[in-house]
Amino acid sequence: MKNIPNNINKEHVISAIQKINVEGTPKRRKSTGYDLLYKGGYYSPKYIISIANIFANGEEYPANFFYGGKETNDFLRNLGFDIVERKNEQENDGANTWIFQGNPKVFDIDNYVKDNKLIWWSLRQDNYKDKVKLQDVVFIWRSNAGKRGTGGILAKTKVVGLPKEKTGSENSKGYWYTNSGSTEKFVIELEVLQTRLEENLISRSEILNHPTLNDLSILKFAQQTNYLLPSEHADDLHELWDSNFIKEETRIDPSILDDLESDIIQDTEKEQVIKARIGHSIFKKKLLSVEKKCRLCNVSDERLLIASHIKPWSKSNNKERLDSNNGLLFCPNHDILFDKGFISFKNDRKILISSNLDEESKIFMNINENMHLEMNESQKAYMKWHRDNLFRK
Numbered sequence: 001m002k003n004i005p006n007n008i009n010k011e012h013v014i015s016a017i018q019k020i021n022v023e024g025t026p027k028r029r030k031s032t033g034y035d036l037l038y039k040g041g042y043y044s045p046k047y048i049i050s051i052a053n054i055f056a057n058g059e060e061y062p063a064n065f066f067y068g069g070k071e072t073n074d075f076l077r078n079l080g081f082d083i084v085e086r087k088n089e090q091e092n093d094g095a096n097t098w099i100f101q102g103n104p105k106v107f108d109i110d111n112y113v114k115d116n117k118l119i120w121w122s123l124r125q126d127n128y129k130d131k132v133k134l135q136d137v138v139f140i141w142r143s144n145a146g147k148r149g150t151g152g153i154l155a156k157t158k159v160v161g162l163p164k165e166k167t168g169s170e171n172s173k174g175y176w177y178t179n180s181g182s183t184e185k186f187v188i189e190l191e192v193l194q195t196r197l198e199e200n201l202i203s204r205s206e207i208l209n210h211p212t213l214n215d216l217s218i219l220k221f222a223q224q225t226n227y228l229l230p231s232e233h234a235d236d237l238h239e240l241w242d243s244n245f246i247k248e249e250t251r252i253d254p255s256i257l258d259d260l261e262s263d264i265i266q267d268t269e270k271e272q273v274i275k276a277r278i279g280h281s282i283f284k285k286k287l288l289s290v291e292k293k294c295r296l297c298n299v300s301d302e303r304l305l306i307a308s309h310i311k312p313w314s315k316s317n318n319k320e321r322l323d324s325n326n327g328l329l330f331c332p333n334h335d336i337l338f339d340k341g342f343i344s345f346k347n348d349r350k351i352l353i354s355s356n357l358d359e360e361s362k363i364f365m366n367i368n369e370n371m372h373l374e375m376n377e378s379q380k381a382y383m384k385w386h387r388d389n390l391f392r393k
Helices: 010-023 045-057 070-078 109-115 204-208 231-243 255-261 271-280 282-288 332-339 359-364 377-389
Strands: 034-038 041-043 082-085 097-102 118-123 137-142 152-165 186-195 226-228 306-309 327-330 343-345 351-353
Touching: 010 034, 010 041, 010 045, 010 359, 034 045, 041 045, 045 070, 070 082, 097 118, 097 231, 109 137, 109 152, 109 186, 118 152, 137 231, 152 204, 152 231, 282 306, 282 327, 306 332, 327 332, 332 343, 343 377
Parallel strands: 097 137
Antiparallel strands: 034 041, 034 082, 097 226, 118 186, 137 152, 152 186, 306 327, 343 351
């Protein structure tokens, strides 16, 4: 665990507030106990620090690098800001966050969440029956089941049906390895929102090394099925899930990446579907083999890096789509500016900034006229296409 960068000052915090006023605060970065009060506005102290670091050190400071609560509040108080207790600590319209556990020795959890949009899960703790609410978020935990290092969280779901007595009509029957399912009394209907299967799951070891989630009840009382999370654990778990998850706009067959590599993908595939998978694709792996950070601001956390095509996917032929010379690694801010044509680059490496961006936006998005980009000859050819066809002069 690192500390809050000590070069963050009051001006950086005010710039962060201005940026948040424009862009808002992500739902899972909102505070639960305290707010920073500034000119009548209320802001999440921990998110303020993350954004202030952009202005101090050129990149957003990951939330898992430092503690919230007293450490963050004291740091901001020392800079002269008011920290106040929240009047209403209930976020997300009072929705709860849960962990539901399954044992892969007796139930095929991975295929169940992969094959079905709607699933059913046991509610074995009767005292929770009246606490489950529609729209509650449920993370699905696969236990180790005797295989060390295989456990962790592999799906995010939401409650779409309140607890009811099992009728036998649920869709889980074909996934049981034993007759354990017959002992269930109450079940809950869940909608699968996102999955992180195989190497992408949040592993038990990752949670054990987390500064707050290492105190989760499931780590202490591993034999239960249902766990209701306190708000501080809920916020941190949502943040951990979102931190390196690239949202899938559409469920697609994993074989699409095989098609991609073998050069037989159909041109009619939607670019947005491919971009949703690109973080785990061959293309990003190729870029990471030659460069390790954002080409403009030096962000080096691979979870935050986006493999951006210079000549867009939809305009490229199949060879160009996988050509690493047609790609650059950018942080999210610089990726969207480049993707939307607000920035491009000259052959002499100097940045081009669209006249459609005002000075305030340039500051918020961390770009300036002194930036430049090293390019080889092939990249210069792709960049000429970008300047001629995408750049908003």
